[in-house]
Amino acid sequence: MNTHSLSARIAVITTPDRTDQDWMSRLADEPWVERLDRVAVLSACVDLAQRGLVDLIIIDRDLSDAESLARQVYTVASNIPCIAIVPDLTTAVMRRLVHAGMRDVIGHPAPYTDLSITIQALLNAEIDRRRNQAAPTSAPRRGKLVVVSSPKGGVGTTTIAVNLAVALRQLTSTPVVLTDFGLQFGDVGVHLNLWSRHTMQDLVSKSTEIDETMLNGVLQEHKSGVRVLLAPNEPEVVSEITAEQIDHILDSLLEHYTYVVADIWSFLDEIALKLIQRADEILVVATPEIPTLKNTKHFLSYVRKHGLSTGRITLVLNRFPSIEGISLQDVQTHLGYPIGANIPSEGRLITHSINQGVPIVLAHPDTWAAQSVMKLAAYVTGDRVDLLSLRPDTRKRSSNRDTQSGSDERRGWLGFVRRTQ
Secondary structure: OOHHHOOEEEEEEOOHHHOOOHHHHHHHOOOOEEEEEEEOOHHHHHHHHHOOOOOEEEEOOOHHHHHHHHHHHHHHOOOOOEEEEEOOOOHHHHHHHHHHOOOEEEEOOOOHHHHHHHHHHHHHHHHHHHHHOOOOOOOOOOOEEEEEEOOOOOOOHHHHHHHHHHHHHHHHOOOEEEEEEOOOOOOHHHHHOOOOOOOHHHHHOOOOOOOHHHHHHHOEEOOOOOEEEOOOOOHHHHHHOOHHHHHHHHHHHHHHOOEEEEEEOOOOOHHHHHHHHHOOEEEEEEOOOHHHHHHHHHHHHHHHHOOOOOOEEEEEEEOOOOOOOOOHHHHHHHHOOOOOEEEOOOHHHHHHHHHHOOOHHHHOOOOHHHHHHHHHHHHHHOOOOOOOOOOOOOOOOOOOOOOOOOOOOOOOOOOOEEEEO
């Protein structure tokens, strides 16, 4: 077996409470494993396969999930082998999973050596197959544009956009880019402790010539793995930016990234309208104060009346519940629009997180606010999640939690993904 030729990217699809199994850590430490992603969102695993970001998938879920995922992966990327780990391995179970597209099925618990040998054999077989036959190609998949907006400044759109982008990266292990469309005085860089002379202005000037090399030179990489497109450093250049140029930039980003998160400013100019028109997801952020709710109501009415968006619109009530504020029922009655999600008020920790330039989902992943953002990110990926939470979750936190800032392996109570490189 030629293990020296291997350089494998492996995704393990499991459940949130099983991402820290010993065999996963041992596998991640193998010299022939380039990267191990531990993912608990089914759609994210399919996306990794479709984009060619993995060489093998290990499915450690129940039988119905394993069968469904194997079929989906086989449909979009039949060249990527899947292995299932099941607790009760019978002939009927094996036949069912193999018919769904599984290359091999292993009983659990299994000796680590057996698992390692099986994985290497499958990878070497795939290498040999590709030498003799060109791998099938699939049509490129466009990424998802997520716009975070509000018709009133100061309600926390940047905080939510920044944390959402990091959470999406944690949950899915797919490419995520965060774009700062607060073009004159954007704060995304401050929230992430990033600064660069390379900004959106570099792409605007050559918007019809953007390629991957240019993107790599302009986008900044945050320690979380999120790439960041900063707003121009000179406010006066904004008047020269057109909606057509933004169109070209979006096309390039959506070609290379699974999720493009856009933080936009609070008034509707042609650029903001362009982003809203193209968005797959629009998160409209409001806070429980009458002036903000008034503006939000007018904004939602305007978008509906003029048919500005075909994307899904979700109203996110930030800083709710808080010590003082109107009730959820009063908010919904005033708006005539359902509240889709809420992010609770945790002022001291949020302020500290912003001042340190470390998103709260990294700095304090076990907090109520971080948990709420993680659920919002899962919702954006397409999972069915209960987003309204009017009291903190009291379930036991992980005994290994680390609330100090700076580690890209840190994760919240949901445990959706842990990236190992």
